[in-house]
Amino acid sequence: MINLGIGQPDFPIAQHILDAAERAVRDGPYGYSSAQGEFVLREAVSERYCNENYYVSPDNVVVFPGAKTGLLFAALSFGDSETQILYPDPGFPIYSSVARFSGAEPVAYPLDENSDFGLRADDVLSRITKKTRLLILNSPGNPTGGVTTIPELDLLVRGLLDYPDVFILSDEIYRQIYYGQDKPRSLLHYPEIRERLILIDGCSKTYAMTGWRLGFSVWPTSLINLVNRLCINSHSCVNNVAQAAGKAALTGPQDSVASMIRTFTRRKTILVEALNEIPGISALSPGGAFYVFPNITEIGITSLELQTELLNFAHVATIAGTSFGSAGEGFLRLSFATDQSRLEEACERISTYLNR
Ligand SMILES: Cc1ncc(COP(=O)(O)O)c(C=O)c1O
Structure with a gap:
């Protein structure tokens, strides 16, 4: 998972x-x-x-x-x-x-x-x-x-x-x-x-x-x-x-904050690019925090259904946009507080599952 x-x-x-x-x-x-x-x-x-x-x-x-x-x-x-x-x-x-x-x-x-x-x-x-x-x-x-x-x-x-x-x-x-x-x-x-x-x-x-x-x-x-x-x-x-x-x-020194933001920036770019390559998903690049909130409406199922399917079949845990209010329907929240290789692997799994 x-x-x-x-x-x-x-x-x-x-x-x-x-x-x-x-x-x-x-x-x-x-x-x-x-x-x-x-x-x-x-x-x-x-x-x-x-x-x-x-x-x-x-x-x-x-x-x-x-x-x-x-x-x-x-x-x-x-x-x-x-x-x-x-x-x-x-x-x-x-x-x-x-x-x-x-x-x-x-x-x-x-x-x-x-x-x-x-x-x-x-x-x-x-x-x-x-x-x-x-x-x-x-x-x-x-x-x-x-x-x-x-x-x-x-x-x-x-x-x-x-x-x-x-x-x-x-x-x-x-x-x-x-x-x-x-x-x-x-x-x-x-x-x-x-x-x-x-x-x-x-x-x-x-x-x-x-x-x-x-x-x-x-x-x-x-x-x-x-x-x-x-x-x-x-x-x-x-x-x-x-x-x-x-x-x-x-x-104290703030270099650990700067280094964290550099890593987040790299991960964000990789995650947004990888998500946008998956048919049916379009993701904006966030201006801050460490979440991407892609639009998944073209996939044709609800956010909760997609969250559940990705969890059960792609073994990737995401959060349905509706967990954040009814206006979150059609979106998923993905956190990039996870290392780069796991993020890449997660996108591979989502892509493979949706293609199938
Ligand atoms: C927007 C927002 N405000 C506040 C908090 C809570 O912060 P704390 O852990 O300091 O209670 C969170 C935690 O996820 C958050 O996302």
């Missing part, structure tokens, strides 16, 4: 990160620490954004046991039976799940293949109602690898000025993993929405630390007390060893 389903980088963790963790195990601190996150880590997050000329105070940074906790807390901060939360479709399935759990009505906005799966401002703005309290954005996106263009972001932010009650949750966990010339723009770029922007990021993808459970985020001052209370009353504080490792990850 070749597993192209999994969404975690298959790279070793950089030595300086492991060394920092080892020191923290040896030297402590061992007790409960700040619910909002250790100051040195919040400072490191703040410095990272300041280096990009986005001023972020450590007081607005909140550390979580994984980015997912931040998504849940953001939904809980806004969701009730009177509200709607807008989310991308196809999108990370947790968005609609946490929206529904909060009591809100999840309302999907589409991401279209014709726009390279980048968001179109009109598709979002036209779905805002009096009940909309939170808008979820994700660029580069899971499952498509789509990146929202700067003109569309400008249009969106301009449009959002007409809706001052709508908060924005920008999930930027894949922002360091991109294949274009420029890094995808952060929503921190727009001071006019800063007082209603929640930004989610973390170490899972950039530093291949999925199992360490370390997310970080930026919250507006008006929500800091609320989110702190959620932290205190749920996880108390994030594991101190993971936080020490996270500080080393953010402030």
Whole structure:
């Protein structure tokens, strides 16, 4: 079985990160620490954004046991039976799940293949109602690898000025993993929405630390007390060893990230080319993240049927686009967090199976 389903980088963790963790195990601190996150880590997050000329105070940074906790807390901060939360479709399935759990009505906005799966401002703005309290954005996106263009972001932010009650949750966990010339723009770029922007990021993808459970985020001052209370009353504080490792990850050498992106770039090119050679499949080259989301409609069966057939007969695990929302029908998600020879072998198997 070749597993192209999994969404975690298959790279070793950089030595300086492991060394920092080892020191923290040896030297402590061992007790409960700040619910909002250790100051040195919040400072490191703040410095990272300041280096990009986005001023972020450590007081607005909140550390979580994984980015997912931040998504849940953001939904809980806004969701009730009177509200709607807008989310991308196809999108990370947790968005609609946490929206529904909060009591809100999840309302999907589409991401279209014709726009390279980048968001179109009109598709979002036209779905805002009096009940909309939170808008979820994700660029580069899971499952498509789509990146929202700067003109569309400008249009969106301009449009959002007409809706001052709508908060924005920008999930930027894949922002360091991109294949274009420029890094995808952060929503921190727009001071006019800063007082209603929640930004989610973390170490899972950039530093291949999925199992360490370390997310970080930026919250507006008006929500800091609320989110702190959620932290205190749920996880108390994030594991101190993971936080020490996270500080080393953010402030130490970044060559392992650059090397990971070079490898991802090579794999992406090979995978996209190989998929496009298979009759019935057409794949866009993703702008970021490590997923390809090929169109499989010409094959003439549903995404779930194809996922099942590839699993059972080609022994390749993929994920049906419909696992990411109804707009994912006609697509499959393939992760290239797998080495090159396995990717080539997977495409061979898919091609042989479909030809037969
Ligand atoms: C878009 C997106 N956001 C958040 C996460 C979760 O990150 P974490 O492992 O830090 O909880 C994922 C993981 O797959 C993801 O794809």
